[in-house]
Amino acid sequence: xxxxxxxxxxxxxxxxxxxxxxxxxxxxxxxxxxxxxxxxxxxxxxxxxxxxxxxxxxxxxxxxxxxxxxxxxxxxxxxxxxxxxxxxxxxxxxxxxxxxxxxxxxxxxxxxxxxxxxxxxxxxxxxxxxxxxxxxxxxxxxxxxxxxxxxxxxxxxxxxxxxxxxxxxxxxxxxxxxxxxxxxxxxxxxxxxxxxxxxxxxxxxxxxxxxxxxxxxxxxxxxxxxxxxxxxxxxxxxxxxxxxxxxxxxxxxxxxxxxxxxxxxxxxxxxxxxxxxxxxxxxxxxxxxxxxxxxxxxxxxxxxxxxxxxxxxxxxxxxxxxxxxxxxxxxxxxxxxxxxxxxxxxxxxxxx
Amino acid sequence: xxxxxxxxxxxxxxxxxxxxxxxxxxxxxxxxxxxxxxxxxxxxxxxxxxxxxxxxxxxxxxxxxxxxxxxxxxxxxxxxxxxxxxxxxxxxxxxxxxxxxxxxxxxxxxxxxxxxxxxxxxxxxxxxxxxxxxxxxxxxxxxxxxxxxxxxxxxxxxxxxxxxxxxxxxxxxxxxxxx
Numbered sequence: 001x002x003x004x005x006x007x008x009x010x011x012x013x014x015x016x017x018x019x020x021x022x023x024x025x026x027x028x029x030x031x032x033x034x035x036x037x038x039x040x041x042x043x044x045x046x047x048x049x050x051x052x053x054x055x056x057x058x059x060x061x062x063x064x065x066x067x068x069x070x071x072x073x074x075x076x077x078x079x080x081x082x083x084x085x086x087x088x089x090x091x092x093x094x095x096x097x098x099x100x101x102x103x104x105x106x107x108x109x110x111x112x113x114x115x116x117x118x119x120x121x122x123x124x125x126x127x128x129x130x131x132x133x134x135x136x137x138x139x140x141x142x143x144x145x146x147x148x149x150x151x152x153x154x155x156x157x158x159x160x161x162x163x164x165x166x167x168x169x170x171x172x173x174x175x176x177x178x179x180x181x182x183x184x185x186x187x188x189x190x191x192x193x194x195x196x197x198x199x200x201x202x203x204x205x206x207x208x209x210x211x212x213x214x215x216x217x218x219x220x221x222x223x224x225x226x227x228x229x230x231x232x233x234x235x236x237x238x239x240x241x242x243x244x245x246x247x248x249x250x251x252x253x254x255x256x257x258x259x260x261x262x263x264x265x266x267x268x269x270x271x272x273x274x275x276x277x278x279x280x281x282x283x284x285x286x287x288x289x290x291x292x293x294x295x296x297x298x299x300x301x302x303x304x305x306x307x308x309x310x311x312x313x314x315x316x317x318x319x320x321x322x323x324x325x326x327x328x329x330x331x332x333x334x335x336x337x338x339x340x341x342x343x344x345x346x347x348x349x350x351x352x
Numbered sequence: 353x354x355x356x357x358x359x360x361x362x363x364x365x366x367x368x369x370x371x372x373x374x375x376x377x378x379x380x381x382x383x384x385x386x387x388x389x390x391x392x393x394x395x396x397x398x399x400x401x402x403x404x405x406x407x408x409x410x411x412x413x414x415x416x417x418x419x420x421x422x423x424x425x426x427x428x429x430x431x432x433x434x435x436x437x438x439x440x441x442x443x444x445x446x447x448x449x450x451x452x453x454x455x456x457x458x459x460x461x462x463x464x465x466x467x468x469x470x471x472x473x474x475x476x477x478x479x480x481x482x483x484x485x486x487x488x489x490x491x492x493x494x495x496x497x498x499x500x501x502x503x504x505x506x507x508x509x510x511x512x513x514x515x516x517x518x519x520x521x522x523x524x525x526x527x528x529x530x531x
Contacts, residue, residue, distance in 0.1 A: 083378075136401055137401055137402075137487075137488060137489075138402050138488070138489065141402065141405035141406070142401075142405050144405070145392075145405045145406075145409045145412075146408070148408070148409055148412070148413030148414070148417075149389075149408070149412060149413060151417050152382075152385070152417070152420070155417070155420065155421065155424070156420075159424045174417065174421060181413075198402075198489060
């Protein structure tokens with residue numbers, strides 16, 4: 001085999017292995033995130049939560065999965081057949097795809113000279129192992145692009161269901177996602193300006209002495225708040241306000257079709273937490289100076305876990321906003337604050 | 353590379369055909385989304401990562417979402433069939449031919465075809481090597497704010513005018529209507 005063909009084959013195999021690994025890890029985290037949500041909510045409300053299936057309820061996710069797969073796939077009359085089936089698949093695909101450029105560790109040089117550098121630049125004679133599926137220079141923009149396609153899944157799902165609750169939920173959801181997307185992007189401009197790069201690995205590399213959360217506290221708060229809204233979490237879960245809209249855009253979905261929407265929501269939570277970790281919390285860097293840096297993925301996972309816990313905690317602490325207040329908050333509070341943050345950061349970077 | 357190019361080009365083509373042939377307006381809009389995403393893949397193959405990301409964020413993620421939104425809300429009926437030899441069909445066909453010739457001519461600028469059908473051409477100042485060495489976003493930003501500053505500012509004024517116009521139209525009250 002020629003060297004070129006070998007390198008193509010190697011790239012394909014590596015990408016396949018990474019892709020399967022990412023899907024496996026995300027699906028497992030999703031399953032246990034649902035359990036964590038139920039356990040933590042139960043503790044907050046002085047209940048026990050699921051504790052019958054396996055020790056401490058650890059097999060509950062498996063039981064849930066079996067239930068979702070075996071349930072009757074009831075579907076509404078007068079639906080748009082193609083879009084009704086496309087929407088859940090699109091939701092799950094967009095959620096999984098967004099994870100492709102998130103680096104969970106620094107590039108490691110296998111063989112060759114150069115050693116483990118902070119960046120992918122040098123690895124002569126060896127194979128640079130990137131800890132993300134696609135090592136793009138515009139990794140952050142890629143994530144924003146893919147997550148912006150998730151709106152289609154929600155809107156088409158609600159529209160194709162031929163139900164007024166679904167349609168109203170879908171309308172609210174899409175309007176909310178579009179509005180808060182601006183706030184998310186604006187909040188992320190701060191770290192980008194400080195790092196001078198859109199490459200996620202380079203952005204983490206810039207934080208080796210000081211995490212950006214200490215330079216961008218406002219940016220972090222803005223991002224996390226807008227991120228809660230982007231993932232339709234309380235106090236911004238208007239799209240599925242059960243008292244008014246039954247279950248919002250996925251009212252008419254059952255079985256695993258509903259399961260895919262459900263999975264997409266939880267994986268989006270993981271993605272938002274991962275982006276916050278990469279952009280503000282120093283990614284794979286050890287949280288304290290005396291801890292070893294080579295445990296990168298572990299530190300990454302711990303930081304993501306902490307943010308996920310806060311997301312669940314917030315859900316059981318704050319009441320839901322009214323819809324007009326939600327829109328006002330997004331456009332009149334988050335957006336101007338984000339703009340001001342960009343302005344201050346830009347001046348700071350320019351005079352530095 | 354060739355396989356991915358073939359797939360993306362096929363999808364882009366199918367999307368384009370879908371826009372024209374779909375009888376239901378929502379499907380036509382969704383075909384356009386497919387076309388745009390496939391175009392973004394083609395940009396990626398051309399080493400233009402930034403352009404690919406922006407193509408999806410701006411066109412597929414923002415503009416087309418509003419299109420789909422409005423189509424689904426206004427629920428227009430199926431399109432009327434046009435007769436093949438109507439004047440607008442002929443005019444549209446003529447426009448398509450002119451557009452193809454102009455774009456093809458511009459693309460082939462400075463490219464010569466060798467005896468065995470292979471293409472030869474010189475690299476301009478902004479080729480993948482120089483752009484990647486300097487950084488894609490950096491190059492684009494610098495050019496946008498130096499060489500192309502005037503067109504850039506004029507475009508932003510145009511957008512501002514459109515936004516002001518939209519606000520004016522939506523806020524206008526008919527005579528006798530209460531605030």
